[in-house]
Amino acid sequence: MGGGSQQTVPGEPDSGKAKGVYTWEEVQSHCSRNDQWLVIDRKVYNITQWAKRHPGGFQVISYYAGEDATEAFTAFHPDPKFVQKFLKPLLIGELATTEPSQDRDKNAAIVQDFETLRAQVEKRGLFRAQPLFFFLHLSHILLLEALGWLTVWMWGTGWIQTLVCSVFLATAQAQAGWLQHDFGHLSVFKKSSWNHLAHKFVIGHLKGASSNWWNHRHFRHHAKPNIFIKDPDINTLHLFVLGRTQPVEASSTKIVFLMFLSTRTVQLKLHKSYKLSCLVKDLAWFISFYLRFFSSYIPLYGLVGSLVLISIVRFLESHWFVWVTQMNHIPMDIDHEKHKDWLTMQLQSTCNIEQSFFNDWFSGHLNFQIEHHLFPMMPRHNYHLVAPQVRELCEKHGIPYQEKTLWRGFADIVTSLKTSGDLWLDAYLHK
Template identity: 30%
Template sequence: METREQQHQTRVAAPSEEFQMGQTGSAASVAAVACGILLAGRLSLESLMYMGFISMSGKTALTLAALASLSYVICGPLLLQARLTKRIGQMLVDRVLNARCNWESDTLRSFCEVSLWLMVVWSTYVSSEGGPIGLVAALTFGTCAGAVLAVLGELLQQPLRSVERVLRESSARRTRLKTAEEEEETFVTSNIVMLVLFGPTVVSTVYDNCSDMAVLAGILVLGGATILAAARVCQAWEPTRHLGNILQARILNTSENWREHPGRSALESTFFCAVVMGVYELHGDALFALQTGFMSGMSIVIASEVFAHGINFDIKVDDSKQTSVPPVILGYVSFMVLVCFYAREHETVNSAALSVIFNSLLWVILGRCCSAVEAGQHLGQIVNRRALDAAENWTKFPVRSAVECSAWLFGQYIGHRCGSVFASAVIGTAVGIVAVSFSEVTAWHSKKLRRAPQAKKLRGNTIKGKWTWDEVYKHSSPEDAWIVIDGRVLDVTDFAPRHPGGPIILTYAGVDATDQFAAFHRPRVYARLAQFHVGEVVGDKSLPTKATEEYRALRKKLWEEGWFEPRLPYFAFKAVVCLLLLTFVIGVLTYLSPVWILTRTFVAGAAMGIAWQQIAFLAHDADHWGITSPPSGSSFNPLSWFLASVLFGISRSMWNEEHSMHHAITLRPQEDPQFNYLPLWLISKKELDVAGTHVGFLTRMLVSVQHWTFLPVSVVIGRFNFYLISMLSALKRAVTAKNSRELCGGLLDVMGMVLFWTWYVALVCNLDTAAERTLFVLASNWTVGILHIQLVLSHLATETFTAEEERVEQFFAFQLKTSRNIDSSWYDHWFHGGLEFQIEHHLFPQLPRHNLSKVKPMVQEICSRHGIPYRSTSFSQALRDVLSDFRGLAMDIVNLKMG
């Protein structure tokens, strides 16, 4: 094995070797970096001008950028001379000397740094009213901002690389356990991908300054590069990986394709070039020609694969196969029918092709949407199969496929004769569905989709009977998951992916989940457990303690006496308060004179933040079904969605899953998703014992000052971080949905957050200047940032338990030891929104907020009888306890000896 010195020398030598081998690609690399910087500057300038922050000519902006760059270059060596600033100076020097390497290895980071740096330079110059003073201020603040951004870039390097890796790498590569060598490899962004991402700015520049033929040639080249980039993106997702491989092979294996499959290559190339040239000549729009060329290139490649059911058009018909009509012939016929129908109406083949592409996308979207609705799920599956299994359908059922395709195209033609793209889409889709439904009429009656879960079939030779705890524990994987509720063993393997609460159900695979189930489900749900029943558990491994028995008796009593019934007038009053706050904000911004600057910014912003805080409390109540009762057979909560996504601006589905997990495994080290803050904060030394935890330089540095960063990060950054992770989570859920519930949740969250930003931006636009808008946005979001302190204050600086320790404690004692109440008076209960009774809320999550205080004495009695601590302190004391605990953990991480 190599020594550490040898490995280090190998890694040091690698860059120079790569440089020598990659001289031929240096031009593309430099061009890619130049395109990236140009686009970063252009987007920054146009964004500032669009928002009304600045107004300047392009030449002025370019001059400022050049002078700021010179100042940035000079500042680095100067900072290197001082001992305190030597490290920052080295970062600035590295940014300048290794610009190309930085853009290749960390494209996203470099793009963000350049964009934000230029925004600071230009904004400072304009806000200082220009002139020599403005120039000096712009250079000074711009250079300082560059230094700060360089430091932040280093700190956020790994998270930003992770974002790029998610976008670029395949899911198989992400889930593969990395070897030591893989951990050391450099993360490099492909130059061709950078060119495709940043190249459109250059294309528009070429269009403005070059001849038409040069533009056309550039469009063709960039169109091919765009197809290649799309291929790389498709390869990153398992369902589209095969498509990505096909598209990539068309571009990278051009000579081989022409040599082995000349007919196919000629048809695809001619179609692609004809569309690009036709669109450019017809519209004179280079970017539109690029877009249509990209879509047409992808469509003809996909069509050739689908119709040929292979990799070429030059296939020979096997006489031994009983296929009446070769699929490729039917493909040609359908394409010619398309040309005949549309050529006269659209005047160009390109227009007809775009119409078919649009209707194809509509067909796929319709299939997914139908699958998400109970009444149309069977139809949605049929529509999806027609799109996803096109090649198989053409091979096995050529006549049926030809008839359906012809009917679909004929419907589009009829709709187009009405002179409307909308009519073409609607009529074409309707006729296509009728044709598909007619061909599936026999299967429609024999294979009805049953939404109600069927009685489970036991795996293997398993029979209902008695099971020991050791035998139950063997069924603790997602592929074979048993849980125990009230002594009954339930096989939930097939149900787990459909569980409305998300993956939390698998956390208790192989163990007892009696109290967790009872806490989150209504009593009526117990009747549905019979279908999963596989036997009974024997043994005394999980006998309830006396405290647990009293807790269960209290819970049963509360259900029987109607304590879980919400009092609607109470929540109606809360809603009215929120409505009045929102009305006050709208009235101030709309009708108050602009001279009242402080009122229109700080006062209205603070009122907006308080309104958001109270809306968040109502959304929390609603999502726990503490305001309304859940409908039978449905997990969607429309009130919670409206409050959380439309009015508060977060992903309801993400919060629901994470919060359910938090309630069940509160503070479990690095498993509770709402209390997993490494490397920013350390909440327990038990987190360091979790397998795979690495305490590196970044973790040490951030944790060592966590008692100083806790309040600023929670208030200043917490709200904006919530925005970002909510939108990313919703988009990911919609794109990678495995079932209709996930798809609906993701799409509804995206729609809700879009509505939120629509009304919020419209509200902010009532302010006159960019400065007022900025102050209002900061005031509103920083005021609601207090909420993020409230959300964590009731759990931090308490005890933490591993999974094994938690099961020993049992649910009642475990929740008491990981939570605290906040002492409140009658006048400040509204400020805490029910979170002041965190203990009672965790023991009875579905208990309405107005009954938590009444249950508190009953819980305290159980605690006093069994010696279980009941934490309840003031808000200020709880904050002091948390900061003190954070400081102690910070000192521990500083003194930690690294092995």
């Protein structure tokens, strides 16, 4: 039964066009840049043109060309009914009744059990946020900013006061990074537009960064974590080789160049799709951050001193950010696309750090990286409530659920980088 078998899809309004009935083999053949189909709830959609207009960026939706995107679609869209109005014109048919719901290597039992778990989580209300939690989190960020300024305003700009001020400001920046992450994942407000506005305020005005850049990059990471070329967080060939596969393949200078070129091509496509209107809005937001910062500190430090201060703050904050975000992914499996189900793919590429009040605060609850990746729109204060059920599901299907101490997580970053480097050197010397 192929594309030649045309009929109206049951349950869909007749738009005047006949719908096709397709096999997985046919769907999987439409995965090139200029010909892309995907499947959501057994419905087949032609996204070739829509991918260019996709609000989340064309890469993240194109990653599922030729595949079943049901789990990713559910994970990233808070209002599936609203999205249906965009999907309906793209509908070209459905899977044949003889075809399984999952494609390639996806385990049907795992997919079904995870769908059941998600339904239970929704019934328990774990996707509903507690506004007071996020209000208090924002308040403590603003308090830290105020304490930083008051320190040097009241007691002078000596080295000790400057260091104290830098620590206050770097802590505020790190915590604002976790808060913008919450808004970026639409996990705070019921209305997406409110989340988007709050995200622009926090990442733009409080941090001086681009919300659109973050969105396009971060959701690609979530869609295909630790997968070469697709996950921008591991495309670091100009600095590091990661995992156990990449070092061996990259031991050839030619392969390094080709992989780096592929990465740059994807990045250039992203920049090309970055609309001028988005650029202007982002510029306005993060210029407001620098205007606020320099107007506050130039009277105390002068221009050069203010530049030194912001450099110290960025140095401290960037180390905090990198260690926290990489301890969950760098030591895990990093490889080429394997087309696994959502649960298996996320568990192979993520791990948790033990829960404690400090760890929760220090990492913005990203110590629950497993639960965050499985349910990216869940408010972070609910991760610990769903974690026991996730662990039980993993045990049922024999999927490793890794949890470490904070220091073990940090140490594993260094160990994994050394292992990758050793593999590269050994492959290079013996090629």
